[in-house]
Amino acid sequence: MNLNLIKLQIVELLHKHKKITTVAAVLGLKQPTVTYHLKNLEQQLGEKLFEPRMDKMILTESGRAFLHYAVKINALATEAERVVKEFSQAGRSTISVGASYVPATYILPKILGRFGELHPETTVSLSVKPSPVIKEMLVNQELDLGILSTESFYLPSLHCQSLCEDELVLVFAPAHEFAGQAGLTAQQISAAKFILHSSQSSTSRITSKWFEDCGCEPHAPLLLDSLEAIKQSLMGGRYVSFVSRLAVAEEVSSGKLIMRSIPEYHYQRRIYYSYNRDRHLSPPIGFLIELMQAACR
Known part of the structure; x- marks a missing residue:
């Protein structure tokens, strides 16, 4: 079976762009040529890889299984070409x-x-x-x-x-009411106005675990996806948040923010x-x- 690279590239690009005309433009080929390669590949495999829906081409279950390997082979081919070229570029x-x-x-x-x-x-x-x-x-x-x-x-x-370790710490401003309190409890922290991180981040996952393990819910949460925006909001004195110790080292050193250990914290992030x-x-x-x-x- 001849699974040449152009056929594998067509599968990956058609999944990405959903249109044969777009794939043809990306590859610098004519639309009938792309269609021919796709149909030839499906004949070789004995399976339909795509099915038309409205004006888009959508992967079948067989297509999804094949795409997994097509992506890997395309990446290896690109990597091999890049590595070889480096030897001729002084x-x-x-x-x-x-x-x-x-x-x-x-x-x-x-x-x-x-x-x-x-x-x-x-x-x-x-x-x-x-x-x-x-x-x-x-x-x-x-x-x-x-x-x-x-x-x-x-x-x-x-x-x-x-x-290295990347520990999370509780962070707030010197103007926050927590600044004058020692030995903060999980209940006190969960009752504070909290800034949550983007749901994709590991900080968000650990924060969610902490609230779940403590049997609490974040109070009046503010959701931000920028760490710099979180730090600036914390400096206003109304909110608290869990932040990487590395990320607030400078602000803590200059006195703009305060950090404390998180009670009942049993997680390791590195x-x-x-x-x-x-x-x-x-x-x-x-x-x-x-x-x-x-x-x-």
Whole structure:
């Protein structure tokens, strides 16, 4: 069976764009050519991969199963081409890094600056996304390296190693009523006006677990998806929130915010680096990992 790459690319792109005309434009092919390749692939497999609905092409159950492997093969082919090309570009290379917000903002800037000084021939492309998105991108081989703030996880295709702890703390302003109280209880905290994080973040998941384990509900919650917006709102003195200790270190040091340990906190969140075991681990990537390990010691 001849499953050439163009057929696999068509499957992935048609799932993304839902229209054969769009896929043809992306690939620089004529629409009948795309249709021919798709029908030929379906004949080879003996299964329908797509079915028309209204004016869109939608994956069948068989198509969904096939897409899983098409994405992996397409990513491997792209990676193989990229790695080979680097050998003909006088040592120049690009590293694609994905990071969740805390490591991207409070750990990586100095490390990437140092890396740029030592490896000026290597370009680093950084994508800042929630941890679940970074994991998915790593699995799909869309990234060389991921740095995530999350609870421990295991995915068979990923190598994962801890860099440092990323503890959550209770944070509020000096003007908040909690500033003059010692030994805060879970009941007191849950009764305060609370800022919740974006539902995609690991902070949100741990916060939800804490409220659930304490048998409480957040009071008058405010939902924000920006950590900087959360910190600015906390400085107003009305709200409290659970925030990464790393993220508020500067504000606590300058007296703009106060942090306290969270009572009945039984969770462990760490910063990990991770990469796909099937992806080529070039020397610059290895050196970037060594810089991160040294910085986090």
